[in-house]
Amino acid sequence: MPSLIDLRRRIRSVKNTQQITKAMKMVSAARLRRAQDRVIAARPYAGMLERVLRNVAAAASGESEAIANHPLLARRDEKRILLLVTTGDRGLAGAFNANVIRSAQRFISDHPDAEVTLELLGRKGRDFFRRRHPHIANEYPGIFLRTVEYQKALDISRDVAERFTNSDYDAVYVIANYFKSVVASELVQRKILPIDLPSGGAAADYIFEQRPEELLQTLLPRYVELEVYRTMLESAAAEHAARMTAMEAATSNAAEMIDKYTLNLNRVRQASITREIIEIVSGAAALE
Numbered sequence: 001m002p003s004l005i006d007l008r009r010r011i012r013s014v015k016n017t018q019q020i021t022k023a024m025k026m027v028s029a030a031r032l033r034r035a036q037d038r039v040i041a042a043r044p045y046a047g048m049l050e051r052v053l054r055n056v057a058a059a060a061s062g063e064s065e066a067i068a069n070h071p072l073l074a075r076r077d078e079k080r081i082l083l084l085v086t087t088g089d090r091g092l093a094g095a096f097n098a099n100v101i102r103s104a105q106r107f108i109s110d111h112p113d114a115e116v117t118l119e120l121l122g123r124k125g126r127d128f129f130r131r132r133h134p135h136i137a138n139e140y141p142g143i144f145l146r147t148v149e150y151q152k153a154l155d156i157s158r159d160v161a162e163r164f165t166n167s168d169y170d171a172v173y174v175i176a177n178y179f180k181s182v183v184a185s186e187l188v189q190r191k192i193l194p195i196d197l198p199s200g201g202a203a204a205d206y207i208f209e210q211r212p213e214e215l216l217q218t219l220l221p222r223y224v225e226l227e228v229y230r231t232m233l234e235s236a237a238a239e240h241a242a243r244m245t246a247m248e249a250a251t252s253n254a255a256e257m258i259d260k261y262t263l264n265l266n267r268v269r270q271a272s273i274t275r276e277i278i279e280i281v282s283g284a285a286a287l288e
Helices: 004-068 096-110 123-129 150-165 212-287
Strands: 080-086 115-121 136-140 171-181 184-193
Touching: 004 171, 004 212, 080 096, 080 123, 080 150, 080 212, 096 115, 096 123, 096 171, 096 184, 096 212, 115 123, 115 150, 123 136, 136 150, 150 184, 150 212, 171 212, 184 212
Parallel strands: 080 115, 080 171, 115 136
Antiparallel strands: 171 184
């Protein structure tokens, strides 16, 4: 049985850890609120852009040759695939990073005949795949340490679109956690290139100052930029939510451990007092 000194040392250590986890939970809660506001603000814009893209594509359907020849719509056999793996820059977020990494490994296994190149967004994905995968295009560690910057998403999306246009890759996929609620996130795997033009529903009665196919030429790159930016926003919010949940659970577990060690401490102390009383009583009885 541990001694009183060992138990006191363990209680002190767990209390220190509990203070850290509680502080991390509060920090993640504050950052989650800002990240959640940005995600909620971006979703209506993404939905509106998709509807506009659908309507413009329907209006430009008469120019099917011009649409089919757009480089962002080019469909080729997927022999060279670029996969954007979106993880966090820090740990202590439960299974947040592990789920994305496992999904990326599964994606690579499901495409044995293709050359899968990774674009690693976040330090955790970079650290894992750096020595485990031979084809890595770019690494972006540290982009989630602060607020997600639109300019960074713009640079990444334009670079990806350019390489797809140059036929360096036949398809571009993204794997990331999407924010659903504070206690849940959704692991999403999406194809962002070539763009699947939204279909279905009646086209809106727009009055075009430009030809619809010219508008489509402008909207398609914006759609790719928004997909990358929204993915980064969703991942950042999901990471803060996962860390807050994990730190809350760790704080509760630390409280349970403190109660357990305190109970054992009282038992050891009581046994020590009882043993001393017995020794005193025995000594007094021996003197009589």
